[in-house]
Amino acid sequence: MNHEMFSGELEKGNFLGSMDFLADAYDAVLKTTSPLAYKLHTSPSGIQVLAFGCNSPDYTTRFLNGEFKLVSSENHKVVDFISTKVNSKFLINEAAIVLFEPLLVELKELEDEIIYKPLIVTGQSVGGYVAILFALWLNYVISTKGFDSSKKAMIRPICITFGSPLVGDQALQHAISERPLWKSNFLNVVWKTDPIPSFRSSSGEYKPFGTYLFCTQSGGFTCFEDDDAILEVLGATASSSTGNLQMQDYGNDLMLIKEKVFYRGVSDMGEPRFSSLKAGIKLQLMEIDLVDTSALIEKIESKQAKMIRKRKSRYDPARKLNDVKLHMVCMERYMMTRRPTVSYYDTYKNAKNIKEIENQQEVVKSQRYLNQYWSDFVEKKNQMPQEEGANLRRRWLYGGNIYRKIVEPLDVAEFYKNGKKNYIAQRPHHYKLLEKWLSEDKKDLKPNPRTNNAASLTEDSCFWAHVEEALISLQELINRGSNNNAANTEKELEQFEAYLMQAINDNSVSSDIFLEESSLMKWWSEYKTYKGASYTSQFAEYMNNGAYKLYQ
DSSP states (O other): OHHHHHHHHHHHHHHHHHOHHHHHHHHHHHHOOSTTOEEEEEOTTSOEEEEEOOOOHHHHHHHHTTOSOEEEGGGOGGGGGGOOSSSOOOEEEHHHHHHHGGGHHHHHTTHHHHTTSOEEEEEETTHHHHHHHHHHHHHHHHHHHOSOTTOOOOOOOEEEEESOOOOBOHHHHHHHHTOHHHHTTEEEEEETTOTTTTTTTTSSSOBOOSEEEEEOTTSOEEEEOOHHHHHHHHHHHHGGGTTOOSOOOHHHHHHHHHHHHHHHOHHHHTSOOOOSHHHHHHHHHHHTTOOSOHHHHHHHHHHHHHHHHHHHHSOOHHHHHHHHHHHHHHHHHHHTTSOTTSOHHHHHHTOOSHHHHHHHHHHHHHHHHHHHHHHHHHHHHHTSOHHHHHSOOHHHHHHHHHHHHHHHHHHHHHHHHTTOOOTGGGOOHHHHHHHHHHHHHHTTSOOOOOOSSOOSSOSOTTHHHHHHHHHHHHHHHHHHOSOTTHHHHHHHHHHHHHHHHHHHHTTOSOGGGGSTTSHHHHHHHHHHHHHOTTOOOHHHHHHHTTGGGGOO
16 A cells, blocks of 8 residues: 555656646746736647736735735635535635636637637736636536536646745635546646745645646656645745746756656656665655655654555545445345235334344345445535535435435334324434435426336335324324314324325325235325215225325
């Protein structure tokens, strides 16, 4: 694991250093000469490059003099799109706001031109601030749109900055890290003697995100992705840049890096060159001429060791998804084990023989696993901005609602088996969100053709909670007779009848609700007796003439 991790970072550095797009991006920056301008270029390979220029020494000087402070996003709505529910506010360098805000209205006009093609967004020094914020905004637009009606694929931009300073605080870092598809597309190229990237890096106020490619005048380079390691290296390079206030020329560095990669050769790029965590860190630092680094190596090693342990203990997502599928198969198999005259719901609630009890105990394991998985999953999705939360990907939204329709009835059964009342008022939040998001998603779809067949799964996963409440209300009427609340209770039961009839007409309930020993049939038998033979209603007629027997 240690070898793979640091070998991977060196390999990535080699790969990045050999790519023409770095030189293409920097060339586009040089060609964008107006101090506060932007320009859309086309690279020799045909890729669009949106470059932001900030060649004004005034901004650089003001930045290094500490004129631009960290400001709260609460007071700058132009960066609201970065916020999440967990990280609803953050601190960002004022220069980023000052440079970005006047350009956003114009930049929005480029949206349709650039989101369907590969795009590099780039900038140097404080101009990198604008590149970073615009790339984040494009990621937000793509996440919000989700599915384009034209069926054209939207492509997330790659953001490459040269000597850009750190943008904001830990809350900003976390807001971006919550969206892995965003974070993975940011590359920050840093020259060892450039004073701007390391400015205030040791203050503790600023936190990095994305990948950092550090390079030197001699063509040395290395790549870091861990946030703590990046801060340590930035701090170590700060002393190399003291007194240097010139805008750095990255062109020669990039050329030397590319030459060095080719000199090393492809075979060298693929060879394991170290066998321990410490040796790997030392090799990375030597690449950028940081030699007297014992204390720095110790710091990075300690933090990386913790991160490695954390990664090892983390559950593999692919394995987790496979386990979810297996537990769903277990749930579906359990649905098939019910008695011929008893619904799936009632079999679980009122297990009678040893076999039913054993099956119930076994399915409870899957029930609890799935509840934990989907509760965590939905909570994570709900942390995203509202627009992203509503625009869910159908590939998992469908799976989440199948889970809801199968598992929630068992939660309802457990709830009422323990003598509780009013499940809907205490319904778990993740069920409500899954149902809400599905409803929102359906608004954008054409209605399905009407079917004459009963649903295989009851659409309303709280159906049995309504039945249980109707049973409780009816029992209260029978026990207490006429009282002040009787009229209200009878009205509620008539509304329940209407709810049932609507579900039947829509074919949105499964046929097992009408099985002989189901809770619904128990309610109907008692309700029919309570109302008397002369009682008529649409639902009573449906039941009395036996039409329910044909519901399939």
